[in-house]
Structures are given as C-alpha cells and as structure tokens.
Amino acid sequence: MRWSVSALAVTAMLGAAAPVMAQEAPASAVVSFAIAPQPLSVALVQFSRATGLQASAPATLLEGRNSPGASGNLSAAQALRQLLAGTGLVGRIEAGTVRLAPEPPRAAAQDGAVVLPTVNVEASAGTGGGRWASQGFVPEESAAATKIDTPLLDTPQALNVVTRAEMDAQGSQSVTDALRYTPGVISQYGATDLRYDWLTVRGFTPPIRYLDGLRLPFGARGYAQPRIESFGLERLELLKGPASALYGQSSPGGLLNMVSRRPSLTPVHEVQLQAGSHDLLQGAFDFGGPLDEAGAFSYRLTGLYRQADTETDFLDERRIFIAPALTWRPDAQTSLTLLAQYQRISSDGGGAPQALPAPGTLWFNPNGRLPTSRSLSEPGYDRFTNEQIMAGYTFERRFDSVWQFRQNFRYAHVDTDSQRVQAAQLLANQRDLIRYAWAFPEISDSFTVDNQMQADFTTGALRHRLLVGLDYQREDSTYEESNLTLLPAFNVFNPVYGTPVSRPPMATRISQGRNQTGLYAQDEVRVDRWVLTVGGRYDWADARTNTYTVATGRTAVVKQEDGEFTGRVGLVYRFDNGFAPYVSYSTSFQPTSGTDRTGTPFSPTTGTQYEAGIRYQPDGINSFVALSAYHVTQQNVLTPDPLNTSFSTQAGEARVRGLELEGKASLSDALNLTLSYAYTESEVTRANRNAAGASTLGKQLPFAPNHQAAAWADYTFLDSAVAGLTIGGGVRYIGGSYGDANNVYRTQGVTLADMALRYDLGRALPSMQGVQLSVNALNLFDKEYVSTCISANGCYWGTRRTVLAALKYRW
Numbered sequence: 001m002r003w004s005v006s007a008l009a010v011t012a013m014l015g016a017a018a019p020v021m022a023q024e025a026p027a028s029a030v031v032s033f034a035i036a037p038q039p040l041s042v043a044l045v046q047f048s049r050a051t052g053l054q055a056s057a058p059a060t061l062l063e064g065r066n067s068p069g070a071s072g073n074l075s076a077a078q079a080l081r082q083l084l085a086g087t088g089l090v091g092r093i094e095a096g097t098v099r100l101a102p103e104p105p106r107a108a109a110q111d112g113a114v115v116l117p118t119v120n121v122e123a124s125a126g127t128g129g130g131r132w133a134s135q136g137f138v139p140e141e142s143a144a145a146t147k148i149d150t151p152l153l154d155t156p157q158a159l160n161v162v163t164r165a166e167m168d169a170q171g172s173q174s175v176t177d178a179l180r181y182t183p184g185v186i187s188q189y190g191a192t193d194l195r196y197d198w199l200t201v202r203g204f205t206p207p208i209r210y211l212d213g214l215r216l217p218f219g220a221r222g223y224a225q226p227r228i229e230s231f232g233l234e235r236l237e238l239l240k241g242p243a244s245a246l247y248g249q250s251s252p253g254g255l256l257n258m259v260s261r262r263p264s265l266t267p268v269h270e271v272q273l274q275a276g277s278h279d280l281l282q283g284a285f286d287f288g289g290p291l292d293e294a295g296a297f298s299y300r301l302t303g304l305y306r307q308a309d310t311e312t313d314f315l316d317e318r319r320i321f322i323a324p325a326l327t328w329r330p331d332a333q334t335s336l337t338l339l340a341q342y343q344r345i346s347s348d349g350g351g352a353p354q355a356l357p358a359p360g361t362l363w364f365n366p367n368g369r370l371p372t373s374r375s376l377s378e379p380g381y382d383r384f385t386n387e388q389i390m391a392g393y394t395f396e397r398r399f400d401s402v403w404q405f406r407q408n409f410r411y412a413h414v415d416t417d418s419q420r421v422q423a424a425q426l427l428a429n430q431r432d433l434i435r436y437a438w439a440f441p442e443i444s445d446s447f448t449v450d451n452q453m454q455a456d457f458t459t460g461a462l463r464h465r466l467l468v469g470l471d472y473q474r475e476d477s478t479y480e481e482s483n484l485t486l487l488p489a490f491n492v493f494n495p496v497y498g499t500p501v502s503r504p505p506m507a508t509r510i511s512q513g514r515n516q517t518g519l520y521a522q523d524e525v526r527v528d529r530w531v532l533t534v535g536g537r538y539d540w541a542d543a544r545t546n547t548y549t550v551a552t553g554r555t556a557v558v559k560q561e562d563g564e565f566t567g568r569v570g571l572v573y574r575f576d577n578g579f580a581p582y583v584s585y586s587t588s589f590q591p592t593s594g595t596d597r598t599g600t601p602f603s604p605t606t607g608t609q610y611e612a613g614i615r616y617q618p619d620g621i622n623s624f625v626a627l628s629a630y631h632v633t634q635q636n637v638l639t640p641d642p643l644n645t646s647f648s649t650q651a652g653e654a655r656v657r658g659l660e661l662e663g664k665a666s667l668s669d670a671l672n673l674t675l676s677y678a679y680t681e682s683e684v685t686r687a688n689r690n691a692a693g694a695s696t697l698g699k700q701l702p703f704a705p706n707h708q709a710a711a712w713a714d715y716t717f718l719d720s721a722v723a724g725l726t727i728g729g730g731v732r733y734i735g736g737s738y739g740d741a742n743n744v745y746r747t748q749g750v751t752l753a754d755m756a757l758r759y760d761l762g763r764a765l766p767s768m769q770g771v772q773l774s775v776n777a778l779n780l781f782d783k784e785y786v787s788t789c790i791s792a793n794g795c796y797w798g799t800r801r802t803v804l805a806a807l808k809y810r811w
Contacts, residue, residue, distance in 0.1 A: 042401065047098075147213070152615065153574060166672075169712075204251045221440075224444035225414065226388040241630060242568075242588030246522065262325060263299050278311060302321075317345065354376040358745060403455055404454050422438070423793035435486075448473040462525050467535075479510045480510075521537075529574040544558070589605065653687075732751070755775075777801065783798075784797070
C-alpha cells in the first residue's frame with residue numbers, strides 16, 4: 001500500500017509502538033472494544049489492530065497525550081471519538097485511514113461542527129495482507145530485529161527489508177533474486193541452483209533462515225532445507241550481525257526472515273500467466289478477503305505452477321506450490337491465524353548445474369572455453385525431488401492496556417532425494433574428465449514454538465516495552481550417502497552421453513536429533529528522543545548424532561550439550577529532522593558438529609559485533625537511507641590440531657569489518673529508487689598449519705568481495721500519451737572474491753544490467769481495468785562470467801540473460 005501524505009499527515013510513529021499494516025474491516029462493522037486508559041500512542045495501535053485502519057500523524061503530535069480509552073460494541077468512528085476525547089486532537093476516517101490533527105480553535109467551528117484542516121491521503125492498490133506497513137519500496141517497521149513492531153529508525157542494528165512491491169518491480173523469481181540489490185549479500189552459485197537459496201551475509205555462510213519468525217529446518221547435512229517460494233511472500237527481512245539475543249543459535253553474519261502473505265479483510269484477487277527464456281511457463285494466483293460481513297473470518301489462498309528448462313543442458317524444473325491461510329478474529333483483542341503450505345519440486349538434471357573444472361572456465365585451457373550450457377550429468381540418471389509440508393499458527397491475545405501474549409507454532413516436513421554425476425578429476429590433457437555418480441537423500445521433521453509475553457508500561461519518564469519469551473525447537477533428520485561410482489573418462493569439450501549408471505548402494509547413514517530451548521528477555525526503553533534496547537538470552541542446546549557405516553557395520557554416537565548466554569545492547573537517538581544515529585553491541589553462538597582428537601565434542605563458535613550507523617527518514621518524503629559500519633569477530637573456529645593434523649581444534653578466529661549503505665524511495669506513484677553499496681574486509685586472524693605446512697592465516701573468507709554496488713530506478717508515466725507505461729532498470733556490480741579458504745580460486749568482478757517494462761492496459765482501455773503486461777530481463781547484455789569457484793573442479797557460471805513476460809489481472 002502506498003501513501004501520498006501532506007505535511008500534517010506523515011506516517012505516525014505512534015509513540016512507543018509503530019502502526020501496523022492492519023486489515024481493514026467493513027466500515028459498518030461493529031467491533032467489541034476494551035481499550036483501557038493509557039498513552040494515546042499505545043491506544044491507537046490497539047485501535048488499528050482491531051479495525052484495520054491506519055493512523056497517521058506527526059510523532060510529536062502524539063507525544064505526552066493520554067487517551068481515556070474506548071469500550072463496548074462500537075463502530076470504528078464511535079471508538080475513535082472515545083479514544084480522542086480530551087486529547088486536544090480530532091480525527092476523521094476516510095479511505096481506510098484515520099486522519100489526526102490538532103483540534104482547531106473554537107472560531108473555526110461553523111454551525112457547531114468542527115472544521116478540520118485539509119489533509120490529503122491517497123491510497124493505491126496493495127497486496128492487502130502484510131502485517132507491517134510499507135510504502136512502495138520503503139518499509140516503515142519490522143519485528144525481525146526486536147520481535148515486536150518497531151520502526152526501522154528505532155532499530156539498533158542493520159536491517160534490510162525487501163517489500164513485495166520491489167520484488168514485483170524487479171521480476172524476482174526466487175529469494176536469491178529478491179536480494180540481489182541488497183548490500184553485503186552474495187549468492188554463492190550465481191542464482192542457478194533450483195534446490196536451495198545459498199547465501200553469504202557479511203562474509204559468513206549461511207545465514208540462519210526463518211519463516212514468519214520461526215526457524216526453518218536444515219537437516220543433518222543441509223540438504224533437507226525447504227525452498228521457500230518467493231511468490232508466496234509479502235517481504236524479506238535481513239537482520240545483519242549476531243542475532244542470538246532473541247533467536248538463539250545463529251551465524252555472526254545475521255539471519256533472514258521471510259514473511260508469508262497473510263489473510264486480508266481488504267479483498268485481493270490476482271491471477272497471472274508468465275512465459276520466458278528456456279521455455280518457462282508459469283501460472284499463479286493470489287486470492288484473499290473477508291469471509292463474513294462482520295470481518296471475524298478472513299482468508300488467503302496463494303498458488304503457483306511452473307515448468308521450465310534452464311540454460312544448462314538436460315536440467316529442468318517442475319514446481320507446484322499452494323499456501324492456504326485463515327484468520328479468526330473473535331474480538332478486538334484476540335486473533336488466530338492458521339498458515340500452511342505444500343510444495344513439490346522435481347528436476348531432471350539434479351536440481352542444479354554441476355560444478356565445472358577451473359581450466360576452461362576460470363582459467364585458460366588450451367582446448368578452449370567451456371560453454372555455459374555444458375552439463376556433466378548423465379541424462380536419465382541425474383534427478384532431484386523435494387516435497388515439503390508446513391503447517392502452523394500465530395495466536396495473539398491482549399489482556400489489558402499493559403499485557404499481551406503471542407504464540408507462534410509450526411511443524412515442517414522436508415523430504416529430498418538427489419542423485420547426480422559430478423566431476424572428480426580433470427586429466428593432464430585438460431580435456432578428459434573422470435566423473436563419479438552418487439546419491440544423497442535426506443529427510444527432516446521439525447517443530448518449533450515461540451511464546452512471548454509483552455508489557456507496555458511507564459516508570460516515571462521512562463516508557464517500556466518489555467518482552468519475555470520462551471521458545472523450543474526440535475528437529476529429527478536422516479541423511480544417507482551412497483558409495484561413489486567412478487565413470488570412464490568423459491571428453492568435457494566434446495561430450496558423448498549415454499554411459500550406463502545405476503544408483504550406488506548406501507555407504508553411510510546419519511540420524512540426528514537436535515533440541516534448543518531458549519529463555520529471553522528484552523526491554524525497549526524510551527525517554528524523550530532516546531531509545532535504549534537491552535536484551536539477553538540463555539540457550540540449552542543438545543544434539544545426538546548416530547553415524548552408521550555399512551562397511552564396518554558399526555554405529556558411532558556423538559552427544560553434544562551446549563549452554564550459552566548471548567545478549568545485545570543498542571542505543572538510538574531521534575532528531576527532529578529525521579536523522580537517527582545508533583550504536584550497538586551484540587553476540588551470537590552456533591553449535592559445531594564433530595569431536596577433537598580426544599573424542600570431546602566441539603564447543604559452539606561464538607560471535608561478537610560492534611556496530612554504529614545512522615538512518616534518515618525525512619518528513620513528507622517517502623524515502624529511507626541507512627549507513628552502517630561494523631566489526632564482527634568469530635571465535636572457536638575449527639583449525640588443524642598441531643599435535644595431530646588429522647583432527648581439528650578450536651583455536652581459529654575470523655574477523656570481518658565493513659561499511660554498508662542502502663537507500664530506498666517511492667516518490668508519489670511515479671518513481672521508485674533503490675541504491676546500495678557494501679565494503680567488506682575479511683581476514684582469518686588465527687589459524688594453525690596443516691600437515692603440508694600451509695595455513696589460512698591472513699586469508700580472506702570465501703564469498704566475501706571487497707566491493708559491491710547496485711542501483712535500481714523505475715518511472716511510471718502518469719499524464720502523457722503513454723500514461724500507464726513504466727520503464728525501469730538496474731545496474732549491479734559484484735566484486736571479485738575467493739571461493740575457497742586457501743584463496744587459490746578467485747573470480748573476477750562483474751557488472752550486470754537488468755531491465756523492466758510494465759504497461760497498465762486500463763489506462764488506455766477502460767474495459768481492461770486491472771490488466772497489466774510486464775517484461776523483465778535479468779543480465780540484459782548476456783554477460784558470461786564465473787560466479788563462484790570453490791575448487792579445481794568446482795566452478796559455476798553465473799546466470800545468462802533471462803527474459804520473462806507476464807500478464808497479470810487484478811480486480
């Protein structure tokens with residue numbers, strides 16, 4: 001939803017809590033209100049959640065005002081009058097918003113009616129289901145960093161948000177695509193993997209992934225990960241740096257939270273057909289709205305079917321995705337949302353391009369350069385399947401003006417099966433390649449529950465938002481790995497396919513059960529223009545790993561029990577002119593699998609981060625700019641044991657320092673802009689030598705280029721002969737980086753261009769109202785480049801030019 005707001009009606013911070021993208025009830029609906037006397041800012045948040053109406057006013061207008069509350073079975077207008085009684089403010093409900101302004105002098109009254117100043121608020125069509133407000137490309141708030149609705153200006157840690165509007169404008173087909181304009185994020189394999197979204201954030205791999213605030217399964221070896229369909233998402237939230245103070249075990253680089261499309265009381269109807277490069281055909285739909293006149297029940301139903309080949313020979317994809325959701329809101333203080341999804345991915349060719357030899361891709365080869373379409377697979381053998389089912393709920397209950405309770409729960413089942421032919425060794429003639437066939441299925445079942453109690457209260461001049469929580473996660477997974485079957489030499493420059501291959505027998509089975517219980521607390525304290533966030537958490541994590549080896553008939557059992565305290569403290573100051581500088585310190589921990597030479601399980605790796613930054617969000621201009629500088633250190637990193645280099649010890653350390661800039665703007669309904677830059681300096685600061693006497697000391701971390709930059713702009717013609725036409729484009733620079741810890745394989749920097757065209761047919765033909773044509777091109781100039789090279793036989797081409805055309809109809 002996009003708002004064009006005059007000087008009097010900028011989006012309100014609503015005091016201690018930010019407004020939410022609520023679900024608008026019918027205007028005539030009568031709702032049961034029980035809003036107690038309290039600060040007006042908090043009362044308006046409760047009013048917005050109960051009615052779905054977005055309140056807007058300058059933050060300074062709400063400061064220090066108290067509401068007498070509202071109670072009874074009331075319409076929204078009646079409840080608003082009660083809330084504002086005696087506050088010195090007046091309001092008007094129009095077009096789904098609440099306009100707030102100072103009560104005019106008595107002289108301004110005519111015939112006993114108060115005359116409000118003119119305030120222009122215009123709403124354009126949105127997706128209708130998001131919990132948190134956003135204006136085009138510009139997010140206003142998020143719960144990812146604090147687990148409570150917090151304006152981005154008040155968040156004491158770097159947080160990048162990609163909205164649904166930005167994903168649509170850029171034609172994103174995956175989570176990896178959607179993050180390509182985000183600073184400090186690297187797609188490890190050039191976004192060509194159909195199975196997983198492999199990402200590196202601030203030099204650390206991978207970020208822990210969450211969906212709707214709950215951790216996703218990972219499996220014992222990382223293959224039973226769900227692939228989250230980007231069409232089913234409302235937004236992406238990337239929290240940078242250690243996040244264990246609220247979430248428990250996590251990477252020092254950060255975590256990625258994905259937000260599903262939610263039920264809406266504003267009707268949503270969209271269908272789309274898409275066709276594009278490599279015979280892509282896709283159909284998708286998104287429906288939502290109220291199920292009854294009172295608005296007690298609302299729904300969302302999102303689905304997609306896709307089939308496509310790829311730029312790699314013999315590699316294709318077939319995908320089906322369906323996500324139903326239902327919200328029940330029996331009264332203004334209670335809501336229950338059921339969320340579920342089913343997805344099945346089937347891919348001949350193994351689900352991703354096979355890694356190619358460095359000679360012929362990254363390096364010179366006298367036989368020539370390998371084409372980007374080259375496949376090392378054996379047609380008929382290579383395949384990948386992934387079937388995933390997730391079901392859960394979010395429950396919220398407000399007891400009074402102080403206390404509210406939330407519980408989030410999800411069960412997930414992921415069943416993957418992979419069998420692939422891959423490179424083993426390039427022979428001396430640099431033409432013939434030895435390949436091997438293997439198989440590695442993995443299944444994971446997990447459930448996670450997060451209980452949160454929040455209290456909003458004041459102590460003197462201090463306003464508190466206290467959060468106390470207890471969460472629990474359980475994951476059981478089984479991974480099987482086959483023997484490797486070596487295949488005859490294969491001419492990689494003149495391939496002949498058809499070598500008979502059968503699935504090798506199982507060699508190893510790993511069964512693992514993991515538990516994590518975390519108790520956490522956080523207080524967000526506001527006084528004047530200061531916002532202090534202090535939080536801490538203690539985790540109890542344990543794992544049992546049984547490894548059965550077929551050759552010996554034996555099962556090795558490793559038990560790990562870890563306990564760790566982590567925390568965060570951050571301070572923000574809000575200036576009147578829209579600037580908000582901040583500083584923060586945060587820590588993290590992450591369990592490490594395996595044992596040392598004495599058989600003792602490894603301790604968790606730990607991370608610490610110092611960060612300082614400044615954000616800017618001016619009044620009256622829909623824009624947001626953030627600049628951050630950080631210093632992250634990871635301790636207890638594995639390194640060779642000097643007493644026996646066949647084992648590892650935890651004497652290693654890595655450090656990453658950097659600077660990140662991000663700016664986004666949606667100016668009126670015509671112009672959207674985003675820009676980003678990241679400088680990353682990574683180094684291994686402690687490491688032992690291996691058996692050959694080599695060490696990674698002083699080396700850079702893999703997938704961590706020193707420089708990244710990106711910019712996107714799109715413009716819509718509103719009043720001309722081509723009204724309704726949108727032209728957009730972007731440029732991305734990805735600096736060169738190493739793909740291995742020893743810094744042998746370094747890719748070159750690359751600059752890529754993207755393009756977008758959209759046309760609203762309803763502008764030219766009224767009978768075509770709601771119909772939109774669009775064309776998006778990724779890597780417009782079809783540049784060939786190596787995105788990643790992790791070893792001598794581990795190089796990956798980046799995505800070549802991909803063109804997608806879509807026909808959408810919204811009503």
